[in-house]
Amino acid sequence: xxxxxxxxxxxxxxxxxxxxxxxxxxxxxxxxxxxxxxxxxxxxxxxxxxxxxxxxxxxxxxxxxxxxxxxxxxxxxxxxxxxxxxxxxxxxxxxxxxxxxxxxxxxxxxxxxxxxxxxxxxxxxxxxxxxxxxxxxxxxxxxxxxxxxxxxxxxxxxxxxxxxxxxxxxxxxxxxxxxxxxxxxxxxxxxxxxxxxxxxxxxxxxxxxxxxxxxxxxxxxxxxxxxxxxxxxxxxxxxxxxxxxxxxxxxxxxxxxxxxxxxxxxxxxxxxxxxxxxxxxxxxxxxxxxxxxxxxxxxxxxxxxxxxxxxxxxxxxxxxxxxxxxxxxxxxxxxxxxxxxxx
Numbered sequence: 001x002x003x004x005x006x007x008x009x010x011x012x013x014x015x016x017x018x019x020x021x022x023x024x025x026x027x028x029x030x031x032x033x034x035x036x037x038x039x040x041x042x043x044x045x046x047x048x049x050x051x052x053x054x055x056x057x058x059x060x061x062x063x064x065x066x067x068x069x070x071x072x073x074x075x076x077x078x079x080x081x082x083x084x085x086x087x088x089x090x091x092x093x094x095x096x097x098x099x100x101x102x103x104x105x106x107x108x109x110x111x112x113x114x115x116x117x118x119x120x121x122x123x124x125x126x127x128x129x130x131x132x133x134x135x136x137x138x139x140x141x142x143x144x145x146x147x148x149x150x151x152x153x154x155x156x157x158x159x160x161x162x163x164x165x166x167x168x169x170x171x172x173x174x175x176x177x178x179x180x181x182x183x184x185x186x187x188x189x190x191x192x193x194x195x196x197x198x199x200x201x202x203x204x205x206x207x208x209x210x211x212x213x214x215x216x217x218x219x220x221x222x223x224x225x226x227x228x229x230x231x232x233x234x235x236x237x238x239x240x241x242x243x244x245x246x247x248x249x250x251x252x253x254x255x256x257x258x259x260x261x262x263x264x265x266x267x268x269x270x271x272x273x274x275x276x277x278x279x280x281x282x283x284x285x286x287x288x289x290x291x292x293x294x295x296x297x298x299x300x301x302x303x304x305x306x307x308x309x310x311x312x313x314x315x316x317x318x319x320x321x322x323x324x325x326x327x328x329x330x331x332x333x334x335x336x337x338x339x340x341x342x343x
Contacts, residue, residue: 006041007104008088011079013041020078027078028127031188032057032252036071040089040099049096058253066255072097125189128336129182135335136177137170139327143282144169147300154299161297169282172212177332179208180241184248184336194249198242205241210234230288236279243270244329251333260334267329271321283320287312 006013012021015038020027029037035057040048053068054060072089075081081088090098144166151165152158180201187200210233247263254262271281280288283300290298300312307315 004042004105008041008044008101013037015042029075029078030252033071033074033078036068037075040097041103044099044101044103047092047096047098052096061253063253064255064258067253070255125182125185128185128188129178131339132181132184132332132336133174133178135331135333136181136328137174138335139177139331140170140173141166142331143173143324143327147283147286150300150303151298154302155297157297165286172282173328175212176205176208176237176240177328179204179237180244181332181336183207183241184245187245194246197245197249199245201245201248202238202242205237205239205244206234207237209237209241212237230280232280232282232285236274236281239274239279240267240270240325240328243267243325244332247329248333248336251337256334256337259337260330263333264326264330268322268326270329271323271325272318274325275317275321281321281324283324284312284317 004015006015010023011027012024013019014021018031018034020029020034020037036053039053039056050065050068053071054063057071058067072091073083076083076086076089079088083089083091086100088099088101090100092098145162147169148162148165152162155161181204183200183202183204184197185200187196187198187203189196212233243266244263247259247266250266251259251263253259274281275284286298287300290296290300301310304311304313304316307313307319309316
């Protein structure tokens with residue numbers, strides 16, 4: 001990939017330092033989309049074929065034409081361009097794209113611009129982290145509704161059970177999602193999106209899982225004089241966070257729907273893997289709490305019968321863990337991918 005500084009309209013594209021500035025302020029663009037923009041801007045007026053994009057940007061990774069279309073669409077949003085009346089990126093139907101704005105490669109990036117860009121470095125990270133956290137909250141709410149209705153059907157106080165489970169699962173998913181999402185965003189900021197996402201998600205999940213388990217056990221001990229010791233914690237957070245990060249990194253290469261499906265697959269497999277290794281996801285922790293406190297009104301017997309089991313058996317454990325992992329990863333990655341161009 002070429003290096004240098006390119007000036008066009010209100011923008012400065014620094015290929016060497018991999019940053020795009022608009023009026024001196026950093027604009028967040030994903031690594032792969034930035035590569036596509038550099039390829040276009042480095043050869044203004046030249047037709048860049050679809051094959052060149054696939055070879056030089058995706059580097060031979062098999063992707064659909066829709067992935068390139070989504071890339072160009074996202075770049076146009078960043079540049080405030082219009083496909084119908086383009087100022088920057090022109091579509092050459094069935095052949096590729098051409099950068100049509102005048103480009104100046106002579107002037108260096110001014111020092112005040114660098115200072116402004118550096119002062120706003122936190123904004124993309126904050127935006128991605130918050131969007132991912134929002135996606136996790138949605139996942140927690142959906143899971144809470146599912147489990148809440150399942151438990152409410154077995155209880156005389158169904159409305160209360162539903163509300164408590166909805167709030168509890170949403171809170172825990174939001175906390176876990178915050179750690180994983182900000183970890184992924186921080187990992188991506190280091191340059192390598194795939195491994196950065198995996199390591200960042202794993203680190204965020206590990207820290208949040210450990211803290212939540214520690215505080216939860218302390219709270220139960222303080223309030224009830226005893227606590228269940230095997231609720232979900234750091235190991236589960238690490239594995240699930242790494243799976244979400246892997247899904248986020250891989251999803252960049254695909255369209256929104258396929259990216260979400262791929263992330264959900266990674267999360268679902270991780271959830272089932274956690275169960276196979278003796279760990280617990282949300283439902284496993286809820287069942288453990290209900291067993292540990294005999295006066296608990298939590299009863300999910302009706303759900304287990306759907307799987308042909310009288311209790312929380314291996315099939316129920318695998319299905320619920322896989323569902324939780326898929327929902328958590330799919331919602332986080334879906335939110336981050338859906339709103340990526342606007343971060």
